[in-house]
Amino acid sequence: MATEMSTRKFITANEAVAQAAKLARVDVVAAYPITPQTSIVEKIAKYIADGEMDADYLKVESEHSALTACMGVRMAGARAFTSTSSQGLEYMHEMLAYAAGGRYPLVLVNVCRSVALPWSIWGDQQDAIQQRDTGWIQIFTETGQEALDMVLQAYRIAEDHRVLLPVMVCLDSFIQSHTEELVEIPDQATVDSFLPRYDPVVTLDVDNPYSISVGGFGKHYAHWREEQQEAAEKAAGVIVEVGDEFGRIFGRHYRGLIEEYRCDGAEAVLFAMGAVTGTARDVVDEMRDEGKAVGLVKVRAFRPFPVELLRKVASQVKAAAVLDRDCSWGYEGALATDLKAALYGLSSPPAILNFIGGLAGADVPPERMKYMLDKALAAERGTTPHLEFIDR
Amino acid sequence: MKLKDIEKEEFYRASYGCAGCAAVLAVRLTIKVLGKNSVYVVPANCISTVSCYYPQAPFFVPFTVMAFAATASACSGISAGFKRRGREDIHVVGFSGDGGTADIGIQALSGAIDCGNKFIYICYDNEAYMNTGIQRSGLTPYGATTTTTPSPCFENRPKKDMLRIVAAHDIPYAATACSSYPLDYMEKVKKASQVNGPTYIHILTPCPTGWGFPPDETIEIGRMAVESGVWKLTEFENGEFRTTYTPKRSRPVSEYLAAQARFRHLSPEQVAAIQKEIDAARD
Numbered sequence: 141m142a143t144e145m146s147t148r149k150f151i152t153a154n155e156a157v158a159q160a161a162k163l164a165r166v167d168v169v170a171a172y173p174i175t176p177q178t179s180i181v182e183k184i185a186k187y188i189a190d191g192e193m194d195a196d197y198l199k200v201e202s203e204h205s206a207l208t209a210c211m212g213v214r215m216a217g218a219r220a221f222t223s224t225s226s227q228g229l230e231y232m233h234e235m236l237a238y239a240a241g242g243r244y245p246l247v248l249v250n251v252c253r254s255v256a257l258p259w260s261i262w263g264d265q266q267d268a269i270q271q272r273d274t275g276w277i278q279i280f281t282e283t284g285q286e287a288l289d290m291v292l293q294a295y296r297i298a299e300d301h302r303v304l305l306p307v308m309v310c311l312d313s314f315i316q317s318h319t320e321e322l323v324e325i326p327d328q329a330t331v332d333s334f335l336p337r338y339d340p341v342v343t344l345d346v347d348n349p350y351s352i353s354v355g356g357f358g359k360h361y362a363h364w365r366e367e368q369q370e371a372a373e374k375a376a377g378v379i380v381e382v383g384d385e386f387g388r389i390f391g392r393h394y395r396g397l398i399e400e401y402r403c404d405g406a407e408a409v410l411f412a413m414g415a416v417t418g419t420a421r422d423v424v425d426e427m428r429d430e431g432k433a434v435g436l437v438k439v440r441a442f443r444p445f446p447v448e449l450l451r452k453v454a455s456q457v458k459a460a461a462v463l464d465r466d467c468s469w470g471y472e473g474a475l476a477t478d479l480k481a482a483l484y485g486l487s488s489p490p491a492i493l494n495f496i497g498g499l500a501g502a503d504v505p506p507e508r509m510k511y512m513l514d515k516a517l518a519a520e521r522g523t524t525p526h527l528e529f530i531d532r
Numbered sequence: 533m534k535l536k537d538i539e540k541e542e543f544y545r546a547s548y549g550c551a552g553c554a555a556v557l558a559v560r561l562t563i564k565v566l567g568k569n570s571v572y573v574v575p576a577n578c579i580s581t582v583s584c585y586y587p588q589a590p591f592f593v594p595f596t597v598m599a600f601a602a603t604a605s606a607c608s609g610i611s612a613g614f615k616r617r618g619r620e621d622i623h624v625v626g627f628s629g630d631g632g633t634a635d636i637g638i639q640a641l642s643g644a645i646d647c648g649n650k651f652i653y654i655c656y657d658n659e660a661y662m663n664t665g666i667q668r669s670g671l672t673p674y675g676a677t678t679t680t681t682p683s684p685c686f687e688n689r690p691k692k693d694m695l696r697i698v699a700a701h702d703i704p705y706a707a708t709a710c711s712s713y714p715l716d717y718m719e720k721v722k723k724a725s726q727v728n729g730p731t732y733i734h735i736l737t738p739c740p741t742g743w744g745f746p747p748d749e750t751i752e753i754g755r756m757a758v759e760s761g762v763w764k765l766t767e768f769e770n771g772e773f774r775t776t777y778t779p780k781r782s783r784p785v786s787e788y789l790a791a792q793a794r795f796r797h798l799s800p801e802q803v804a805a806i807q808k809e810i811d812a813a814r815d
Binding site for chain 1: 568569570571573580584585586587589591592593594595596597598599601602604605606607608609610611612613614615616617619622639640642643644646647649
């Protein structure tokens, strides 16, 4: 169900994100160039220059300042947008934690890219995963359409007074960022009905002065951190709620924190995040046609981590193949670790086979996915942990 | 501006600042000029440390703590946000120390001046990282000992010249000041508040704890800095530097140096060399 005035265009995910920022009526955009994020902010700058978008573009000298400026915009009671990749996200690290702890309802789009060294402009998800514990809600998208739709939803989620946490919408570099696909661009009036003006809880208000983003010792610090954890947990419900409302209005339904594909009766399931899940769906279909009981779980929300949902799916299968486009060096992929932790206490947990692949833009072709799922099908419950690099 | 014109109301009180702290004085004077229609960004420094811990709230105007390197970028963002909300009348003020300005915050400061939004950046300069226990900064003067330039060594480089650095950005207004000359400082804050763009004021704030002098001598030490020519009260406007105050008497730098524990190790030859540099700069 397309809304009446929406348009359909062949655009990249980066352009879809720029469209979303425009439709979200952001007041200020502060961003610093980095490949492969650049075309997002170039598009936005052009919309502003052409008078298509009513916003101010802040020329900042670094990503650290870009995110700080966005926090400043929020403190003044306006809506901000920024996006980055890789080293830029790493350079923001200090402010990422600052923004989450300070409960700034920001939206950042990260075009996921490898982290140096070795230096690479190509894609994997190491950059986003390395920011896992900064307190941001992290949502991984698969297509340009999902990226656009999630940016709009991200503002609703972040600004929800039950949440008030920053949201990082992640997309994969090049496969999404620079690949044109058919994207439905909703009309402004419909977006306005879905995403109202920002209603801040607290600002730097000269008529009602507050000290905001202050310091705290012991029990106060602990209290605020506990509230932050509660907010992150509540965000899980809000993501689903906002997604449902979005589906009702725009006709595109996202199934909350995870998306299961043909998991019913599956013996082995592939767990993955981002654009790679598109190929995985086809692989599952092909293997099902061959009579193999396999399924896919696309993990959309990495934080808050969908513990109960994953536990439910994984408890019904014999083995899980987990594809991580990242690694916690000295241990294993982050999704595998978190999945294992979610399964703690199950009487008969599935085997967890962790595959590290798709690093620095390496393709993860269907054969490689079949290999992972076949290996999982052959594994027995309770098998010793398995870690394998699949790109070479 | 005359003494009788100074606002009586206090907008900053009951901080945990040290006795004789000139930085606390500078905050008080700043808000007296700008009044209730101003908001304050304070990064990691003495002022945030003695002001920000919940439930303490010495600022009676909106105030936020900010990351060390982020004062100017936060000011720039707040200013942009207020502009979008039609509140350009609100003064956005950054209040950062010497390290937060000349070292870790210099990139964001340069970027924010270049960006061009309206804000007042105040660097209160106590010439070292005092909050963390007197470590040297880029604004520690030649000859001073700190806990990271301990005796028998001492800081072997001159202060960075922040006024010339910001002036090189073609900033609309910048000035130096000293907490011992409150009217001169307050006039500069007033002037900065009337500029529609980024402005910078660098105020020397003697620190009894870090410099090693009795707390009741803070004002006198600041006067000695200006009267000896170690510190000058100037303005940068329309591309030109101008002296705003010429001391009525001139003192030898030896008096200024001898009054502080941080310079006590200097030999007569080293003191003479410092005097020679001051004299050369004067000519």
